[in-house]
Amino acid sequence: MAEQQTLDNGDVLSIQRAKLNNNALDALSQARTTAQSLASDLDFAVGKGVSFDGGDVFGSYEEFGTFSPTVETSGVALDSVAYSFQAGNYCIIGKRLFFDIQMRTSAITIGSGTGNVVFGGFPVPSKAAGVFVAGAISYRDNWTTSPDALLISPGTSKGAAYYYASAGADSTTLAIAALNLGLGNTIRVTGSYFID
Amino acid sequence: MTKYSTYTTPLGVVCVKETTDGKNHRRTVEPGDDYANDTAVVKAACIKAHTPEVISAYEAHKAEAI
Numbered sequence: 033m034a035e036q037q038t039l040d041n042g043d044v045l046s047i048q049r050a051k052l053n054n055n056a057l058d059a060l061s062q063a064r065t066t067a068q069s070l071a072s073d074l075d076f077a078v079g080k081g082v083s084f085d086g087g088d089v090f091g092s093y094e095e096f097g098t099f100s101p102t103v104e105t106s107g108v109a110l111d112s113v114a115y116s117f118q119a120g121n122y123c124i125i126g127k128r129l130f131f132d133i134q135m136r137t138s139a140i141t142i143g144s145g146t147g148n149v150v151f152g153g154f155p156v157p158s159k160a161a162g163v164f165v166a167g168a169i170s171y172r173d174n175w176t177t178s179p180d181a182l183l184i185s186p187g188t189s190k191g192a193a194y195y196y197a198s199a200g201a202d203s204t205t206l207a208i209a210a211l212n213l214g215l216g217n218t219i220r221v222t223g224s225y226f227i228d
Numbered sequence: 229m230t231k232y233s234t235y236t237t238p239l240g241v242v243c244v245k246e247t248t249d250g251k252n253h254r255r256t257v258e259p260g261d262d263y264a265n266d267t268a269v270v271k272a273a274c275i276k277a278h279t280p281e282v283i284s285a286y287e288a289h290k291a292e293a294i
Contacts (some may be wrong), residue, residue, distance in 0.1 A: 059276075099254050188289075
């Protein structure tokens, strides 16, 4: 609706007022927000994140970083393990964690260590109510007996090493006797698993 | 300066994210691990999470899972 006002000189000023309902104001507010850039990060509390159309919340959508993979045992710990290199990279997208490992030992003292070879130090435990996730160890070097696969255990940040005794054989756990105490045991692995 | 943030999984594993100059590094402290020399933030999380019952249950879980 137009309003009219008569000015001192006799001219008539016509004013068209626009009325915005709440929905329009919200839309305008959102449009203004999307047209602006934030000058700082949005920091959500643990367990909070972004949800699209009421779907699952992305609590950690695309985070990347590093971790330090380790050689451990399923039983009594090794006396000491030193590394030539010990590098891990990860990327978390939603509830999926992708990782790369590049690791080489330089000296191992078994001491009172017992059990089988386990790789530890993963950045986040796998989903507690999840499944065992197997990944291929596509590169290995200098082992007395080389690991062929890695089985990440639900709810833990560890994965047991497995090997194939012969072509077509079932996977078998790898006793710590497989470790080469002198030359560096090397693995390079790429894999992924679900997290809580 | 490093910023530490932690959360605890249903099985009691304390997940630690260390952010230094915008770069993330993650690690975990499992029930039964020694955290005596860790930072105050991590120690506090572990003291709260790693009760004897949780440690015992996690050891049993590992015995089955690993």
